[in-house]
Amino acid sequence: MKVQVNSIRAGNVIEYNGKLWVASKVQHISPGKGGAFVAIEAKALREGNKLQERFRSGETIERVHIDERECTYLFKDENGFTFMDKETFEQLVVGADVLDEDQSRWLQDGMEVTVSLYEGTPVGAELPKTVVLAVTEADAVVKGQTASSSYKPAIVEGGIRVMVPPHIGVGTRLVINTEEGTYMERAKD
Structure with missing residues (x-):
């Protein structure tokens, strides 16, 4: 169309x-x-x-019209990323060439993902706009940096590096934007 x-x-x-x-x-x-x-x-x-x-x-x-299916992420193996269709319970394998590294690094077990199919072949996947991940490593707060809006690097689950405000410590759960890979806020849980 x-x-x-x-x-x-x-x-x-x-x-x-x-x-x-x-x-x-x-x-x-x-x-x-x-x-x-x-x-x-x-x-x-x-x-x-x-x-x-x-x-x-x-x-x-x-x-071009493509079919979109609501799926749940299951696991990754040598064939690619395996998802389960929530309606038919059929397993779909999305190759690593379709789901690039920027997207695949955010995948978590049980994550809801929309898989796009063209003539039965997976051609893309749309992840949620945000994910909640815990900080596994973070630099200590440096005194005197509170006046400016400085950010420090932190490593979240999955080994992903994200810039966060100085008050964020290890174990803090964060909401991360999956499209830009940026910190949005602390998780409210």
Whole structure:
């Protein structure tokens, strides 16, 4: 179906130059001089090569219909990441080429994930916008840093490095934004 290029989001499958592409990064850019445009980074569905393209705002592009299934993450093995369809209880294996390292590092056992399928083949997965993880390592608070809004590095479950406010210590549960990998707030639990 033809849609305005402004409505394309990361994870959407588009048809461009006779190939199917999964949009991985979409930026809406409004320069001070000239017309606004949308920059799209995408990965070819079948071949895996990458595309960086700019479209003028208001242009139309073909968005391909894909099936989305609510799934639960089970485990990772040499074949990829295994999910269970919540309706049919069928297991779906999503390859490491589909779920990149930026996304896969946030996966937790039992996590609810939306898996996108095109003609029965997994082409993408949409993780929750946030995850709650506990801090496993954090630098000690340095006195005198409270006046400025400085952040310090901390390691959360899974070995992921996140910049956090100085008052955060080991064991603190944090809400982390999975798209940007940034600290949002302390978990309220």
